[in-house]
Amino acid sequence: MRATETEELVEVVLPGKVEPEGLQVRRGTVPVAGPGQVVIRMEATGVSFAEQQMRRGRYFDQPPFPFVPGYDLVGTVATTGLGVDPGLAGTRVAALVKIGGWATHVVVDAADTVPVPEGVDAERAETMVINGITAWQMLHRTARVRAGQTVLVLGANGGVGSVLVQLARAAGAEVIGTASARHHEDLRARGVTPLDYRTKDLATRVRALAPGGVDAVFDHVGGPGIVDSWRLLAPGGTLVAYGTASTRDDEGSKQLPVLKLLARVWLWNALPNGRSAHFYNVWAGHRRIDRFRARLRADLTEVFEALRRGDISARVAARLPLTEAAEAMRLAESGTVAGKVVLHG
Template structure:
């Protein structure tokens, strides 16, 4: 029996993605063979492809953080799943495949009535947003929050999930999202034309309770200036690194700040500081991934969250999917694997 997987063969443009035919491995006793229905395309995939993602496997490797599919076969020791069930997993790597072998402990059953494509669209972004809000920041009703990149995947998820918390949300985004955010009750800041520090200092002179910053670089320093004295800064991404050239002093700042926050839970400004990495959480606290994914599927079934799917692209056209992503899209891109 054969499998097809999309490999990043070497660092470079989207053309380095190659669909490879290979024999399907034998299933281990504690594994579940999942026939993949859909997998998501993420910013992290772009960074991996360009060789800029810390901790990525050596080339060649198969990207893909999120998988939704149907159980095709189970190992002899598997007890919680059976053939024909629809399942989901945050799998870190390997999602760009027709079939994947996953450990039973890493799978979640998708409830009846949940759209499978929407399920695939929430795994990475909504799981990240949910854990940022509830587990890392422990945001409370009435808190003031600044979130950067509110128009992106995690930002959209933060916006939808924060409605349950009744917080005052400020967000930076591009001008095209202006009306959408205003209609949602978000205090919107155009990061291209406005100085978000000056704007926030005028709107919240005493500062906000929490900042979520997925940008990185010197943007962190500016985010600190919007916090209350006892405010919390959370860094969870490094989109600044996607630029073709990154200044050496900015890179040096990031290294020093990373080490400072990691060891002291304080920023260079003296504020409380934390990092979030879903990959790290999946290794150290895997049960929280399963618990929160189950909660998200419940919210999805109750129509309390609704991901926007921009494109569904066949697996064999992964190059096109990456090109679409890099042009800028409003919504999630899914690779359809069957």
């Protein structure tokens, strides 16, 4: 299948370490699917924390500038390459790509696409790709949270956090979530006990709610505060660190904060205390590509089904055209929104 001649590629380029208004819109020819590939006509992509780090040159393994950011996308298969079932054309799929999603047309290996079920629109599905897969795998594969346990979610109103608290509640867990005060009413409505992350005695307040400690902590902040997350664990508890948000605006090495965090994880796991620490990375096991793809497809399918059933709900913070990526970035970085800022083609 070939794209129509009237179609044009529009993509957003990150040229270097720039403010949001430094993002560039580039136009060109729609790409062609190679063997085993498809071209996805993007319907929704989003602004995640990864893009915020990338524009500062702070994402751990980002490519050299310039490049097209965009960690994930949802869209319709426009064309198929050699060796791909032509019947895939016209179906709605999701893909995790790390970079390249901020474009109207994206080339993806067909094996990396995950079908979006009927009844789930593109924007709602988009909020669940990187955020949903991260939340699901941390909760069910890493921490293995069970009904009746108590978990602490830092940034419970954020892209990952808002999905994580819903999945944890659906699993029967009690949830304590940190967020600014303006998000507390919404968290209570979701069955979460909210705490203001700005409170100086946050750890004390968590201990008051869970005197014996919490069974799992999900920490995207990193930095020195990770020590409190570790100390709040109950015997047998699990710390899942999945980011270094506290160092987003720092200068210097982008690898050092992650390496420091990995060193702490290694040290804590070497201690004979019955607790465990993990640094979650969605790309772990990527070199074993068939297993990685199978796990991602299975877990994202579970997330989409939970969304379709209504066990969890999608939070679209704002919808903007792709060409307004700069405004979308500013909004996502403002700290004033709950959920995910979505771009559409």
